[in-house]
Amino acid sequence: xxxxxxxxxxxxxxxxxxxxxxxxxxxxxxxxxxxxxxxxxxxxxxxxxxxxxxxxxxxxxxxxxxxxxxxxxxxxxxxxxxxxxxxxxxxxxxxxxxxxxxxxxxxxxxxxxxxxxxxxxxxxxxxxxxxxxxxxxxxxxxxxxxxxxxxxxxxxxxxxxxxxxxxxxxxxxxxxxxxxxxxxxxxxxxxxxxxxxxxxxxxxxxxxxxxxxxxxxxxxxxxxxxxxxxxxxxxxxxxxxxxxxxxxxxxxxxxxxxxxxxxxxxxxxxxxxxxxxxxxxxxxxxxxxxxxxxxxxxxxxxxxxxxxxxxxxxxxxxxxxxxxxxxxxxxxxxxxx
Numbered sequence: 001x002x003x004x005x006x007x008x009x010x011x012x013x014x015x016x017x018x019x020x021x022x023x024x025x026x027x028x029x030x031x032x033x034x035x036x037x038x039x040x041x042x043x044x045x046x047x048x049x050x051x052x053x054x055x056x057x058x059x060x061x062x063x064x065x066x067x068x069x070x071x072x073x074x075x076x077x078x079x080x081x082x083x084x085x086x087x088x089x090x091x092x093x094x095x096x097x098x099x100x101x102x103x104x105x106x107x108x109x110x111x112x113x114x115x116x117x118x119x120x121x122x123x124x125x126x127x128x129x130x131x132x133x134x135x136x137x138x139x140x141x142x143x144x145x146x147x148x149x150x151x152x153x154x155x156x157x158x159x160x161x162x163x164x165x166x167x168x169x170x171x172x173x174x175x176x177x178x179x180x181x182x183x184x185x186x187x188x189x190x191x192x193x194x195x196x197x198x199x200x201x202x203x204x205x206x207x208x209x210x211x212x213x214x215x216x217x218x219x220x221x222x223x224x225x226x227x228x229x230x231x232x233x234x235x236x237x238x239x240x241x242x243x244x245x246x247x248x249x250x251x252x253x254x255x256x257x258x259x260x261x262x263x264x265x266x267x268x269x270x271x272x273x274x275x276x277x278x279x280x281x282x283x284x285x286x287x288x289x290x291x292x293x294x295x296x297x298x299x300x301x302x303x304x305x306x307x308x309x310x311x312x313x314x315x316x317x318x319x320x321x322x323x324x325x326x327x328x329x330x331x332x333x334x335x336x337x
Contacts, residue, residue, distance in 0.1 A: 037273055039063075040088040041072035042081065042098035045201045050226065050243040051122075051139065051260075055097060058262040067270055068095075078102040082110050089114040095273050097266070098122065101169060108134060118278040120269045124170050127280040137265050137283035138171050139243065141294035142178035143321050144258035146328045147314050148240050148296060149182020151256040153190055154310030155238055156183075156220045162193045162213030163222040163335070166200045170332035172224060175242065175258070177331035179222055185317075186310050193218055194337045203227030211235070220255075229253055245297040255306065257297040264293045290322050 039059060043049075047056040056072065063070040076084050081103045088096050089110070099122035100107040111119045111134040123136040152161060161183060165172045176194070183190045193213045197205045206227030213221065214235045221232045221239040229246060232239040233253045241247070241257030265286040272278040287293035296314065299306055320326035 035274070036067060036069050037094040037270065038092060039068040039070050039095045039097065039270070040093045041070070042076055042084050042088070042096065043072065043074045044076055044078065044081070044099060044102070045074065047072070047074050049201050051200070052099065054139075054243060054260050054262040055099075055122075055266070058266040059097070061263060062266060062270060067267075082106045085110045085119075086113075089117045094118060095120060095269060095278075097269075101167075101171075118269070118273050120265075120283065122171075126282060129280065132280050133278065135269065135278065135281050135283050138287065139260045139262075139294075140174075140284045140287040140330075141243070141258050141260045141289075142174050142328045142330060143289035143318075144260075144294040144296045145175040145178040145242070146182040147318060148256045148258045149179040150185050150310055150314050150317065151182075151299075151306055152179070152220050152222070152238075152240050153183035153186030154307045155255055156187055156190065158217055158219045159187055159190045160193070160217040161190055161220045161222065162210060162216075162218030162228075163195070163224065164206050164209050164213070164228045165194070165196045165224040167198065168196050168334040172196075173332050173334055174330050175224065176222070176335045177333075178328050179240070179258075180335065181329065185313065192335075192337055194335055197225060199225075201226065203230065207231045223254075241297070247297065247300050247302075251301045255302045256299060259295045259297050260287060261293050261295065262287075264291050289318070290324070 041059055043052045045052055047053055059070045062068045073084050095118045097120045101124055104125060107121060108131060112131055115133050118133055120135045122138060127134055127136050163176055180192060193216060195209050197209055203226045206225040207230050210221055210228040210231035214237055219237045221228050223229045223239045224242045229239040229250045233250050238255050239253050241254050243260045245257045245259060247254040265283050268286055285291060317326060
């Protein structure tokens with residue numbers, strides 16, 4: 001259920017002694033060691049959407065562990081986003097988490113007005129040096145995307161692979177490039193159909209786009225958005241998942257998925273807020289496979305159906321990624337068919 005904050009102006013520090021302590025901290029943050037902190041999530045889509053669901057899941061786990069008090073707003077429009085940020089900050093929220101891909105400048109302006117509040121936002125840009133309470137993150141799961149591409153290349157019969165994304169922004173582009181590089185490991189002659197639907201959550205449009213690609217010969221679909229695996233299931237082709245594992249819903253369709261785990265990112269931010277050490281930095285490193293922020297989902301129903309050579313290659317590449325002897329290229333440019 002969506003929780004909407006009450007608009008009230010509160011003093012974020014309970015006493016003059018607490019105020020003095022806060023002013024002594026590097027970023028003006030109050031220490032909260034051993035206590036729950038108030039965390040709010042602001043999302044532009046439903047919490048069921050792939051990307052946001054991972055943030056929401058991590059926050060619920062932290063709340064269950066007794067680390068935080070968590071509330072959230074979903075389906076927040078970009079025009080309303082700054083207002084909701086201010087409401088949560090005014091209500092005494094200590095850490096605000098969200099995604100500001102369509103409202104970058106406005107969100108940073110709000111953060112500048114509330115230096116005692118920590119902001120951790122999904123962003124296409126880096127943190128600003130003079131905005132000490134504003135950290136950024138992204139789902140740098142290109143490692144797992146690359147591994148899923150190895151599986152896809154081994155499973156395609158036609159060598160024609162369809163890819164449906166939301167928007168051609170860095171966080172989507174890098175995953176697509178990594179996936180395609182993985183495909184080339186097991187199917188060097190593969191070709192790709194690539195399309196962006198211009199939405200983060202429009203399953204019907206993604207489904208129709210996927211249908212067109214399947215009609216044009218694609219027999220494996222890269223499902224960066226919801227709706228693609230539905231089309232694959234109806235047409236009897238395979239799909240590769242992104243961010244979450246949907247094989248339970250499509251047991252004969254989804255072969256593999258690159259998973260994002262937001263827990264390392266959120267846990268690091270919570271610890272820093274509690275210690276009074278939260279500052280402007282890039283939390284994207286916590287999404288890397290070596291940090292536990294990304295994994296390849298188990299093959300599950302496709303165990304034994306993926307060629308052994310491909311499985312062995314995935315195992316070898318995963319080990320190399322983790323020990324640093326192999327690095328998946330980060331390419332944020334828009335991929336072309």
